Amino acid sequence: MSQDNFKIFFLFIFISIFAITNGQRSRGSISSSPQSPSSSSSNRQFSRGQPESSSNINSPPPLTSNPDPDDDDHSGSQGNSGGGADFTCPKSDGLFADPNNCRKFNLCGNWRAWSQTCPPSLYFDSKLKYCTFKTEQLTCGPIDEAEVRAEERELSQDALPSCQLDDCHLPNCFCTNDGTLIPANIPPSQTPQMVLISFSGALNDLVYDHYRRVLGYGNRFNSQQSRRNPNGCGIRATFFINHEYSNYAQIQWFAAQGHEMAVHSIT
Template structure:
């Protein structure tokens, strides 16, 4: 800002101060302006080579292209931000009670008020992306028959399946063996966090319908979802979760904290920081979040953590060193509040033999413990909503494999369908056209199923059924 000369004299002309105090431009000459004190104007001059800007009320270089000479209309006062009537408020443990609601001030408290030594340490193995010949056997080899929980039931995982390049015969096989199938979007494209409800319905609800149609997964078993690339979709994603009958989400990441956070319901404000910048701020009763606690890789710098295990950098480390790190990372849960330990994986982890072998060694290491259980995401939530101490777990029905429903195995060999990709209702698809192959036991569709066309008819836009308890109108074309 350029300086101006001191007051020269009081003004005897007809200039009237618009306000009792302040600086004001002259209508006659841009080199001068008026400073009003107590309603009385004093003439001032800008320094040589500068003029008075009537918008910013300061002297600027005469060569400034943005200079506004003379009086300018005042900018309207900023509108007061109206409080969101649906905004989530801080946790109220008196009002928020199990089994329908759970929250705590910092997220560290154990549900049910149990002591840590009474709590089973839950581990959830989760897998994101397509299931196909590139990873099916690799994933299957993790769940060996001799790897069982302390109650004698086999360990199981949760698969967040995305559509493109998925083999639905193999998904149906995983489902028939007791693994949980969850929704991981149709295209797994980036940028979905900035889009509205229509886009989230097209990606997530369509994916649920595809899994039902072509892998035989019952709709009532598709309880959860995870947004692409761990980017929560603000209010839009969670409006869709609520409106279309999903129970839980596992998109939100908890940055490094001294103790991990427990799952919580979204009636109340999140108990931890959201670095993604796109977490929901409204209240969503009945929707649960199973947050991904960050894994620590290097605490010496801000980026030294990873939500997905394969995002951690293990360059130049051998199997023993990776195993040691996995155990230390796990013990941050096991030796503190025993919040569930999510081991989120993609195919990338298994591209390196050292990492694959270290994972197997870690699982075998944990098999010696009598208080560690490998469970699906929904099974973990069932414990959170109805906490059971370790000595009563043998009577905990949701974890009793002998009382579970297991679907029939898929057909011996699925039909391989050669299909055209015609994204009629999705303008954001980058790879329009071309051929896709899809294997299923349920018969080949007309075209490759895609956003808003779960059955692959290639004709009309789908209409999806809302949750009966939702107050929303169905969304259609």
Template sequence: MTAYTRVFIFCAIFVNVNSQKEKEAVEFVCPEGTTGNGNFADPATCRRFYQCVDGYPYLNRCPSGLYFDDISKYCTFKVEARCGPIPTTPAPITETPTDLALKCDPAECQLPYCFCSKDGTLIPGGLDPEDTPQMIMLTFDGAVNLNNYDLYKKVFNGKLRNPNDCPIRGTFFLSHEYSNYAMVQALAHDGHEIATGTISQQQGLQDKGYEEWAGEMIGMREILRKFANVSRSEIVGARAPFLKPGRNTQFKVLEDFGYIYDSSVGVPPLPIPVWPYTLDYKIAHECKSGTCPTKSFPGLWEVPFNAHYVETYEGGHCPYLDQCVLHNHDANEVFEWLQEDFTRYYDQNRAPYMMPFHTNWFQIKELERGLHKFLQWASNLDDVWFVTVTQALTWITDPRSLKALNNYEAWRCDKKDLPPAPCNLSNKCALSFKHPDTNFTDTRYMETCTECPNQYPWLGDSGGTGIPGKDNYIPDNLKRK
């Protein structure tokens, strides 16, 4: 076979493959009446979806490891993706409408203890946008370990600083499995906020009861206290696994155990983003998960997930940034996409711009480089502040104009009562672990600056004592004084 023949055959195959791809895209017909901004399931596979623009279908592939959910209309984890096409969207599960929260009453809902507005878009304190700091909240979900610690440290390398010359900080919603608690302690000591995910990240927790939620979230808080030396009083925020809040049950647990805020509620793509609000009144936007609280929880804050998207819907829309389809972009395109998404906040009502991530984002170099370009650009804006979630809420309870922020105590970086510095040589613990759903025992590894426990900490035994069911959580408001 001549070289010419081989090239000809290769080109023929290449053309045939691309023709086949084009044929697949052309054969998909966008539903009638679409406005051109719809995402639809690929009938052939959950790894892809079609984005219809002006009636023409563009084929998109979900980021590596994610699958298209035809109800939520974005890419998510395989275990929770509802594969399509689904003919009709099922109605969300709701509780019996008793003791429901009332609609927002601005006359009765006053800062610092209560905040709401008719559609959730009003700026606290009645400030004008140009007098309002544009807050950016960097949040990270899941375990912290060797897979991501150095990548996170590159974001927080001390070079990016706020207008008061303090280094930028983030908020970490920790889950238990595979977490390195010496690294978590180092993050806390550096001034980052530590909040709770859950111990097991189990599916279906939204349908479980009070004891299960307390075991997961309060147990996680205890693990952080025991093995990362972060005090209970410092852990005031929580996030439900897979952004599926536990209806009224989860929020009752948070209220009883002294949490200040939750950050689990998704907001659909809206032209104007929603500000954080207290749960004194009915939620002012659609509940994406269908499992939001329906009762009133006075003074408990919700820091919602505004959907990320651009005007053309290129890349789709997503709650977590790593769920948007940007993996085929170069670093400059990622930077421009983030810029456009951010500008919707900056040019309008200055609602806090939450940038939520899993480790996935940092595994793709173009995404990581694009993020660093965006962070550098944003940090050069005089009215942009990178804050933790708690720092953002502190400002919201007592809004101050931009001119008053350089000496704003809550955003200073000279805090003295930080968790202790991590040890120079941590304990590497090889621990026995028997998962409740299995019949065998295996070995789990955990790293901590405290003593190794007897066995791997888990639900019902956050201290790893080896005594099943040892934990018995009593709400703070019921403890004897």
């Protein structure tokens, strides 16, 4: 390669390096420069379409419920209301009927009243002190609490007078202080007595042998009873059984001996 060609080649490389360096500097300055007016205006237009603050957003209207057709006073909705100021509590604590609405009652606590409303189609019973269906026996409105307490004392067994043996004579009266005295002092051997025997729960191997011994059966294969009634018949029991964990072969055996089989109700 001649000297002239070498100079031209070297000059070409130098110019290329210089051009590349200047191009990188120019791109860096453009990226660090502030935004142009057109770009800022576009940003402002974009931000103008969004809500500037939460105060500009309209809140949804409050929910309203339709009045209960069974409620005589539509001004009060279901649930609690803090305003029972117009009601005077007869006692410091308790439930008391509203004088103007059978579906409402007042909950009194420390002489302060809170108005309550029964669920739909229910009415507050002043005697029962809870919301129930509207029937002929429904006691609506305020009542005299003193009369209710007197009626409760009249029906209460605890309020009965003490046993006075000198004033209580058969056949119109009989009483005993401890519950063990037989009327007219009849000897126990001559007194008809009845004992009710019932078993509750599953019938299986855990209780099978125990029940047999209580009822007077001998070994597992013996159906003769050693415990009998005065008439000579074997005693009978009622089994209130349930399906879970029961052995139906053992249930069938007791049923074959004449015992009564019953089941628990769902309630």
